[in-house]
Amino acid sequence: MIDETKPPDASRRGFLNWLLGTSVGGLLVVMGFPVGRYLIPPEASESATATVRLPFKPEEIRPNTAKIFKFGNRPGILVRTPAGELRAFSATCTHLACTVQYREELGHIWCACHNGHFDLNGQNIAGPPPRPLEAFVVNETADQIVVSKGA
Amino acid sequence: MLARPNWLGDAWRWLDARLDLSYVQQIAKKKDVPVHRHTIWYYLGGMTLFLFMVQVATGVLLLFYYRPSAEEAYESVQFLMAEVEFGWLIRSMHAWAANLMIFTVFIHLFSVLLLKAYRSPREITWLSGVALLGLSISFGFTGYLLPWNELAYFATRVGTEIVGVVPFVGSFFLSFLRGGTDVSGATLTRFYAIHVALLPAAAAVFLGLHLFLVQKHGMSIPDSAEASEQRGRAMPFLPNFLLRDLIGWLSALAILASLAAFFPAELGVKADPFQPAPIGIKPEWYFMFMFQSLKYLPAHILFIEGEVVGVFAFGLAAVLLLLVPFLDRRSIRGERERLFIWLGIAAIAFIVVLTILGYTANPTQ
Amino acid sequence: MRFGLWAAPLLGLSLVVVWPQAAVAQSEQNSCITCHQVLPDERLSAPAEQFPDDIHATKGFICIACHGGDATIVGPAAMDPAKGYIGSPQREQVPALCGRCHSNAQFMRRFNPALRVDQVTEFEASVHGQKLLSDGDPNVATCTSCHTVHSIKPASDPRSSVHPLRVPATCGRCHADEQRMARYNIPTDQLDLYQTSIHWETISEGGDLSAPTCNDCHGNHGAAPPGLAWVGNVCAQCHSMMAEFFNESRHSRVFALLGNPGCATCHRNHDIHPASDEMLGLGEGAVCVRCHTADDQGGQTAGAFRMAIDSLRTTTEETHSILLRAENSGMEVSQALFALNGAQDALVKARATIHSFDIEQVNAEVGLGLEIVTDVRSRGEQALSDLRLRRVWLAVSVVIIVALIVGLAMKIQEIERRA
Numbered sequence: 001m002i003d004e005t006k007p008p009d010a011s012r013r014g015f016l017n018w019l020l021g022t023s024v025g026g027l028l029v030v031m032g033f034p035v036g037r038y039l040i041p042p043e044a045s046e047s048a049t050a051t052v053r054l055p056f057k058p059e060e061i062r063p064n065t066a067k068i069f070k071f072g073n074r075p076g077i078l079v080r081t082p083a084g085e086l087r088a089f090s091a092t093c094t095h096l097a098c099t100v101q102y103r104e105e106l107g108h109i110w111c112a113c114h115n116g117h118f119d120l121n122g123q124n125i126a127g128p129p130p131r132p133l134e135a136f137v138v139n140e141t142a143d144q145i146v147v148s149k150g151a
Numbered sequence: 152m153l154a155r156p157n158w159l160g161d162a163w164r165w166l167d168a169r170l171d172l173s174y175v176q177q178i179a180k181k182k183d184v185p186v187h188r189h190t191i192w193y194y195l196g197g198m199t200l201f202l203f204m205v206q207v208a209t210g211v212l213l214l215f216y217y218r219p220s221a222e223e224a225y226e227s228v229q230f231l232m233a234e235v236e237f238g239w240l241i242r243s244m245h246a247w248a249a250n251l252m253i254f255t256v257f258i259h260l261f262s263v264l265l266l267k268a269y270r271s272p273r274e275i276t277w278l279s280g281v282a283l284l285g286l287s288i289s290f291g292f293t294g295y296l297l298p299w300n301e302l303a304y305f306a307t308r309v310g311t312e313i314v315g316v317v318p319f320v321g322s323f324f325l326s327f328l329r330g331g332t333d334v335s336g337a338t339l340t341r342f343y344a345i346h347v348a349l350l351p352a353a354a355a356v357f358l359g360l361h362l363f364l365v366q367k368h369g370m371s372i373p374d375s376a377e378a379s380e381q382r383g384r385a386m387p388f389l390p391n392f393l394l395r396d397l398i399g400w401l402s403a404l405a406i407l408a409s410l411a412a413f414f415p416a417e418l419g420v421k422a423d424p425f426q427p428a429p430i431g432i433k434p435e436w437y438f439m440f441m442f443q444s445l446k447y448l449p450a451h452i453l454f455i456e457g458e459v460v461g462v463f464a465f466g467l468a469a470v471l472l473l474l475v476p477f478l479d480r481r482s483i484r485g486e487r488e489r490l491f492i493w494l495g496i497a498a499i500a501f502i503v504v505l506t507i508l509g510y511t512a513n514p515t516q
Numbered sequence: 517m518r519f520g521l522w523a524a525p526l527l528g529l530s531l532v533v534v535w536p537q538a539a540v541a542q543s544e545q546n547s548c549i550t551c552h553q554v555l556p557d558e559r560l561s562a563p564a565e566q567f568p569d570d571i572h573a574t575k576g577f578i579c580i581a582c583h584g585g586d587a588t589i590v591g592p593a594a595m596d597p598a599k600g601y602i603g604s605p606q607r608e609q610v611p612a613l614c615g616r617c618h619s620n621a622q623f624m625r626r627f628n629p630a631l632r633v634d635q636v637t638e639f640e641a642s643v644h645g646q647k648l649l650s651d652g653d654p655n656v657a658t659c660t661s662c663h664t665v666h667s668i669k670p671a672s673d674p675r676s677s678v679h680p681l682r683v684p685a686t687c688g689r690c691h692a693d694e695q696r697m698a699r700y701n702i703p704t705d706q707l708d709l710y711q712t713s714i715h716w717e718t719i720s721e722g723g724d725l726s727a728p729t730c731n732d733c734h735g736n737h738g739a740a741p742p743g744l745a746w747v748g749n750v751c752a753q754c755h756s757m758m759a760e761f762f763n764e765s766r767h768s769r770v771f772a773l774l775g776n777p778g779c780a781t782c783h784r785n786h787d788i789h790p791a792s793d794e795m796l797g798l799g800e801g802a803v804c805v806r807c808h809t810a811d812d813q814g815g816q817t818a819g820a821f822r823m824a825i826d827s828l829r830t831t832t833e834e835t836h837s838i839l840l841r842a843e844n845s846g847m848e849v850s851q852a853l854f855a856l857n858g859a860q861d862a863l864v865k866a867r868a869t870i871h872s873f874d875i876e877q878v879n880a881e882v883g884l885g886l887e888i889v890t891d892v893r894s895r896g897e898q899a900l901s902d903l904r905l906r907r908v909w910l911a912v913s914v915v916i917i918v919a920l921i922v923g924l925a926m927k928i929q930e931i932e933r934r935a
Contacts, residue, residue, distance in 0.1 A: 016923060016926050016927060019923040019926075020923040020924070023917075023919040023920035026916040027913075027916050027920055030913045070851065070854045073853060075857060095724075095726075098864060112757050112864075112865070113864060114754045114755060114756075127726075127754070128724070128726040129726075
């Protein structure tokens with residue numbers, strides 16, 4: 001039943017107040033939600049161009065093997081030497097920027113494009129590469145590996 | 152009237168007993184705004200204030216992630232854009248609101264100038280307003296460098312270079328601004344300090360003064376409105392004018408959000424001091440008219456370097472702008488006056504034409 | 517005797533007579549240089565001017581080390597055959613003369629233990645050596661032709677005539693001279709062709725001295741054009757992957773049978789340009805079409821190679837631009853961009869695998885690359901759709917704001933109606 005005692009004005013005003021209230025509420029949500037999410041720190045808590053936490057555990061990389069990882073926008077190569085030490089270098093060959101790889105039978109780093117060889121200190125030991133690979137600093141704990149740019 | 156819940160009324164009474172809120176309420180109820188065909192220009196001051204508040208809010212949020220050193224600034228902005236949720240939104244809104252705010256500051260300035268709202272007793276309001284104009288432009292100049300990208304680096308180099316052109320004190324100010332002889336990480340840190348601490352403090356002071364005086368003197372009524380039949384009409388500030396203000400602010404918010412979504416702030420490449428300047432370095436649009444007019448000056452005027460003359464001319468123009476209420480003698484005497492209006496229109500035309508030229512003329516000229 | 521030639525030394529001699537101190541000082545110096553420096557004839561004074569910069573001078577050797585004679589005596593008497601003076605050696609005597617020291621390991625190690633001592637032996641095996649020593653042809657290169665006579669510097673010295681940047685010009689001095697080479701029936705366009713090559717560009721503009729110049733392919737002292745059969749071995753020094761593939765391919769056998777010069781068949785020898793995908797297939801600029809047509813198996817395989825490489829390259833480029841578009845709009849795609857590097861690596865490997873001329877192997881590499889590209893592309897498109905999501909959020913926000921504005925306008929209307 002339509003309530004005839006309420007003047008049409010009042011119901012219009014009621015609708016208006018409802019509209020205003022809901023819109024203000026909606027606005028607060030639509031403004032507050034982004035700000036709230038913004039303030040929550042993202043997973044990678046800081047820029048990955050200077051330091052990178054590797055997505056695999058130390059036990060996943062055996063001696064005399066290597067893994068390619070992402071360092072900033074460029075590839076890096078993490079090598080566990082036969083002696084068990086972890087070393088990391090830029091995987092961009094200093095000759096013509098191909099991605100290097102680890103050769104187990106040679107025990108050092110090699111570039112397939114023009115047969116460039118790098119030793120486990122990153123030094124260019126044979127082939128065309130004119131400069132050593134840039135070395136990174138590796139920090140290994142029980143459950144994670146962190147690679148960062150040297151000073 | 153809306154029915155207030157009881158607790159709201161109790162809270163009001165509690166605060167009123169301690170803060171004398173009813174005094175404020177009285178003043179607010181009495182405050183009204185003249186209504187005439189130039190009323191629309193009254194909204195500009197509030198719009199500028201709203202955009203400034205947006206800047207402060209987004210600026211504070213940006214502080215959570217930005218790092219002010221040459222080694223980390225660019226990367227931190229990149230990180231903000233790519234990894235932080237809605238980081239792109241906050242940064243893009245900050246960049247767009249900056250541009251919109253400076254735009255409205257200029258329109259507000261020119262509307263006040265042309266409607267002669269600077270007349271007595273509003274001279275100090277005008278002075279504080281010109282100071283706020285200078286602060287806004289300084290905010291823009293210092294903030295622009297902070298992402299430490301290529302365009303900003305070279306724009307800052309050119310901009311600070313022009314400061315050094317002033318004889319005697321120029322090189323001191325140049326090295327003071329730059330934190331050294333060249334634009335470097337020291338410049339970045341210095342600009343950061345100026346942008347987030349020094350300028351906000353100064354802005355708070357001048358803005359407080361400006362708003363207090365606007366409140367005290369009320370809105371100025373232009374002569375043409377005085378003479379018309381509409382004389383005497385007014386609307387209450389609360390809630391009529393404020394609600395209209397809110398509509399304007401909400402529209403600005405919607406526009407800002409759209410600009411941020413469709414034209415997010417760009418970053419470009421990181422600044423490299425050892426690379427040559429890319430062709431066609433341009434300053435931000437609000438500097439363009441000065442930049443372009445300097446280009447048109449001959450190398451030497453009489454025996455003075457053209458650039459020095461240009462810098463002095465703009466300096467003089469700024470001083471004249473500041474002194475308008477005192478120079479407009481006719482208005483002081485209460486007479487009708489057209490010269491300053493024509494000068495104002497000429498200034499607008501000059502700025503618009505040179506800004507357009509700045510973007511259309513060949514960069515290598 | 518031309519007395520003009522002797523006037524200056526007589527002058528010098530007279531100085532000695534008048535100035536005993538000078539005589540003592542001069543005897544500790546190189547008397548050859550002292551006189552030869554002031555001789556008016558360029559042919560005699562030039563060596564004296566050049567020699568002080570020579571590597572031998574730096575090591576303490578003076579003129580008599582090669583020419584014999586007595587450097588303590590001033591004047592013509594210094595040039596005494598009894599004291600070993602041999603004058604200017606004949607061309608065919610030069611290798612033996614240089615070899616007196618440079619083939620003596622015990623001697624050379626006093627100055628540079630790392631220097632080789634087999635240059636003369638190599639030279640004797642070279643075309644230059646054969647012609648000079650066996651055929652008695654004096655018009656070919658001998659030691660001094662390349663190393664210069666009196667301004668010899670180590671190859672690492674940029675001023676040396678045998679520094680990698682200068683080697684082509686040094687060889688070209690004879691080999692680009694048509695008149696000189698006419699009697700040998702050797703083309704003279706090698707220098708011009710080489711200077712258009714990517715190897716020369718890498719050395720001269722890229723500053724990378726590891727790229728080959730004349731001696732890297734032809735040998736230094738044992739210089740000879742590579743035999744057709746072993747051109748590939750020369751290229752394999754650097755391009756080992758391609759050479760491995762090629763040696764296992766059917767082309768290697770066929771080329772050997774046909775007497776084709778291995779790698780140079782398709783890539784040319786002196787004007788080697790960067791290999792491009794256009795070289796594949798049967799279209800314009802392709803090399804396969806020189807032997808194959810669309811009707812034979814090889815031609816069809818060539819077409820298949822081209823299609824495979826093209827597909828990987830174009831999809832990689834398309835995906836890259838999708839990612840860049842997303843990145844420019846503020847989306848986070850760095851992981852995807854990094855993964856796309858893998859596709860680029862696959863493209864490099866696929867291009868190397870072409871040299872196996874085996875469509876299975878090539879398709880395997882291309883397939884790996886395409887897998888990566890497909891995955892990355894979907895991530896890129898996901899990012900772009902997230903971008904669209906942003907626009908949806910914007911639309912929602914704008915709708916809410918507009919609703920609020922409408923509400924406010926109505927509120928204003930209501931308030932002012934009541935007033």
